[in-house]
Amino acid sequence: MLQSVEDLTSRFPVAGLRFVPGPGGLVKAVVESPAACGAVYLHGAHVSEWQPSGQAPVLWMSEASQFAPGKPIRGGIPICFPWFGGHPTDSTSPAHGVARIREWELVTAELLPAGGVRLELRTSIEQYELRYRVDMGRVLDLTLEVRLAADAGGSMRFEEALHTYLAVGDILQVSIAGLESARFLDKVGSVQLRPATGEPVRFTGEVDRVYLDTTADCVLRDPVLQREVRVSKSRSLATVIWNPWIAKSARMPDFGDQEWPGMVCIETANVADHAVELLPGQSHVMTASLSVGELSEN
Ligand code: TA6
DSSP states (O other): OOOOHHHHHHHOOOTTEEEEEOGGGOEEEEEEOSSEEEEEETBTTEEEEEEETTSOOOBOBOTTOOOOTTSOOSBSBOEEBSOSSSOSSOTTSOTTBSGGGSBOEEEEEEEOTTSSEEEEEEEEETTEEEEEEEEESSSEEEEEEEEEOTTOSSOEEEOEEEEEEEEOSOGGGOEEESOTTOOEEEOSSSOEEEOOOSSOBOOSSOEEEEEOSOOOOEEEEETTTTEEEEEEEESOOEEEEEEOHHHHHHHOTTSOTTOGGGEEEEEEEEOGGGOEEEOTTOEEEEEEEEEEEOOOOO
16 A cells, blocks of 8 residues: 555545655654644554643653664554563564554544544554554544454454653652552562552652553643643553663663653553453454643642
8 A cells, every 4th residue: 555645645635634754754644733733653553742732742752763664663652562562482573563663554534523633544463453543632542443353263362552651841750640559560670560559650760560450540740741641541451651760761772861751651551461362353442542631739
């Protein structure tokens, strides 16, 4: 399927939507509407920017990110599929699966009644058909549908995550509410299952946690940017929280050494024990929704 800037521009004439050649030759859909501005690369169906009107940018992007076919983008909302983290058996396979490093096909583009733009993208991976709907408005609504082909040889299990990078004023001053009663896999050092803390998540060092059995909204309180970002979800039982801190940032070539204070990941996921199993012909739909509000009192 040809998806050049010219081809897309002629096929999807939607007010507030244009297509531009991004870095690395990656085609970028740019949304500029009264409700919100933002961008989505066809590479990885990667939401790279989202800024509701009247707000500062909500998503974080590394200054050192790569933008190249076959390479992950460091920031925005990578789609992790069909595995999370390292491949379970093949160490030569790309981390977090292949969905984020291949070009997706834009299927539809339309205006949203409440303002903003809806994009729908698709790809197929192994015997799965994926469709991803991005509603970019005052709220950012993401819907990831995975269907296993009817002629698949049997049931299959996959992991998935919308690996959302959020911009923060200072990681030392933020907190994340919503996970107080959830156990978590602590991946810093050896992986350990830890009990619920009973408190909001705060950051005084590297945090890499897979919270389990949780359907809760997460609310990021940011006193520096004077806002709250709510991440709500459906059909997701895991939430991943990550900040690489100093040493890990320095080890990542596509992550600036001094960038760690300005970001945190709140990831909507089905991973580990919450991997999804489908029978042939079955589908699963996971959603995430990001919204920005006033900083409420503690
Ligand atoms: O979501 C947290 C995590 O699994 C961390 O362990 C870290 O590896 C991060 O994802 C980024 O992974 P990436 O492959 O994008 O560098």
